Amino acid sequence: MDGHEFLAERFEENRSRLKAVAYRMLGSTSEAEDAVQEAWIRLGRCDDRAIENLGGWLTTVVGRVCLDMLRSRRSRREEPLGTGAPEETAPGPELGGRPEADPEQQALMADSVGLAMLVVLETLDPAERLAFVLHDMFAVPFDEIAGVVDRTPAAARQLASRARRRVQGADPVADPDLARKREVVNAFLAAARDGEFEALLTVLDPDVVVRSDIGAGGAGAGAPELVRGAAAVARQAMMFAPFARSSRRALVGGEPAVIATGEGHRFSVMIFTVARDRIVEMSVIRDPSHLPGLDLAVLDD
Template structure:
């Protein structure tokens, strides 16, 4: 009983870090929670023996569970390689690099494995992914990583270095695109607030769609003067807009941008979905330097 209490206390102490680690390795909050629960089951079945470093011990267990899940995921993809892949969703991220970083941007940039890079991480082997995430994000030594992925510390270092180069390349490519999208969304909101019909038309694709409203002219007319309460935001890391009423978020507007033009705007008002979104409100143009 005393050992079980000790395990429960240590697991609770490290739970948040273990969940964050699993999330960054797996890219799914649900899978991360499953991995942490599976790790707890393994912990309760294992004898603590002479565990001198509970945090490191628990990290190893969670990492091995994640490795198994990643390998199973990869095997499933290989088995279904003959099928047509689904249409790729727009990458979503917790990071939004800009040339002039606001405090919100800097906080998001600190997360070097944001969801935006999950697309790149998914192209890595499970061993590369674990080596990179464990070392670069959670400062786990290569001496500890090696046994988890059945490699030497030197081999683990090489895997992390290879993954890092690919992630950095993807981050650089995504920075410009996301910065440009933020500018487009900010300009759209400004034009909508002021009722500048010509500016709205300039930003919209001629075939833009918003629900049942179709065509650039119709969409511009729909939004002219209507975004007074909308704020520029990062929604799951992607530039978007949030409309609030009396401090409560009532709607999220997400934008599809193609070749510098807005081709579609989706308006989500479902309160359950809104609660699950990661929303960071951003300053409007000109507010960053105040």
Template sequence: MSERDFLAERFEEHRAHLKAVAYRMLGSLAEADDAVQEAWLKLARTEAGDRAGDIDNLGGWLTTVVGRVCLDMLRSRRLRRETPLPVRLPDPVVGEQVTDPEQQALIADSVGLALLVVLESLNPAERLAFVLHDMFGMPFEEIAAIVDRTPAAARKLASRARRRVQGTAWEPDPDPVAQRRLVEAFLAAARGGDLDGLLAVLDPDVVLRADSGGTFPGGVRTLRGARAVAGQAATFRRMATASVTRHALVNGMAGLVNTIDGRLISIMSFTVADDRIVAIDILSDPDRLARLDLSGLEP
């Protein structure tokens, strides 16, 4: 086996983990792939004496590289714009069942769209510290080297991020049967234009986010509260009756995939907690939908 083949084989052992790190950092599947590819190029360019066979903890080394690449990409996003970045929904991971190891890594630990939206609101250093420490258990000493701060400062970054996450994200119900039951009830009420039926399944503080690709200021239209969301009953009814709707897992949680004449028009993700729907995230941006990998859905 050549040295490059050996490097490639060892790198592939860590690919799923690295993409999971990058996805949580960036919220974009394409950018996550770019970050992982950059880590491979960095490894391949490393001097012979420092190559994979001589790196004691290759997984940790590669995670650090991916973390730095993602941090640079997040900072670059902000520098490219004079105005604040528009909120957008992260790319969803869609399938009827999640069996692929890479997809399993992407959505492990209930990383639903609602949580990823919260991560989008963190500054780059906070997001990196929270993702690497709270989600992947990286020590603050190693995180500090990536963000060029002391371990104590890295710990404070993660703490600030944790407070924001805990204050705005829900602990989702892990029971897929309970999730699907509520989504089916929501869909039945939507098809019937049943306002009371919608209110019965929505949490009083439910949040609906709809990303249609920049139609609304800030990129995403947001509604808060059961009355406001249920007030969209006519829109839900038009969508439910005009399209072919099928159940799917979206980031491991109950969701719906909607098509018209075989064309994907939207993907909906539902966050369920305490036997109510607490968040609905709808991606209908045609450009982003066209780039999604839906190979996890059966024809």
């Protein structure tokens, strides 16, 4: 076995971990594969004999590549969570990978990070996302993370801490008013899930308004959608029962919200305004480009 084959073999030993890191950073399997491939290219350009810890070196390189991709994506306002499931890309034969994709491995990777988590990660600053993913999910020391984000270890720790608070959410029990609002939202979701029209009317204000950032025709379909009145909103809620069945509770700016998913990994973030034990307004976000900067956190149900 020559030096190139030996290096390729060692790289393949790290491939699954590298792609898992990149997937959590980018939320796209094809982009994750691109990041891993770039790490292989950079490895081929350096003196691998000077690398003491290949796994750590590769993780750092993948982190830097993903950070650059996230910053570039944000500057172009492009997000990968639009429509359809992430595409899969098979490992290239030049790395010793099999020519066909491994559906079981891809499915396991996708299942390990729920869409709700990916939606929250999309709201984080790229540096916060990297610090949280590398430290909390892959136990990379802050000394190493600091070099990736060009900050001190203490600053890297603060990045991860801020991200952790966003991801974990707040304790709703400490706020009785918020707890009551969540009860109203839960009643709405239960009624929508079971198709109970009259039960929906009991938790909706007669003049309730639903605002969606994308019209009924989808992205680019025109002006935002607006629905008024309890009866109209209840009828619409019954049409989207599958989303209610797969929803995750969340907070947005301290208000109750849900992240709902449907077939093909489509998603929506629904924010509820509750007053006098009735839902008076709902804001529905379906466009992933509206996620950055959103103060969103998933709650443990």
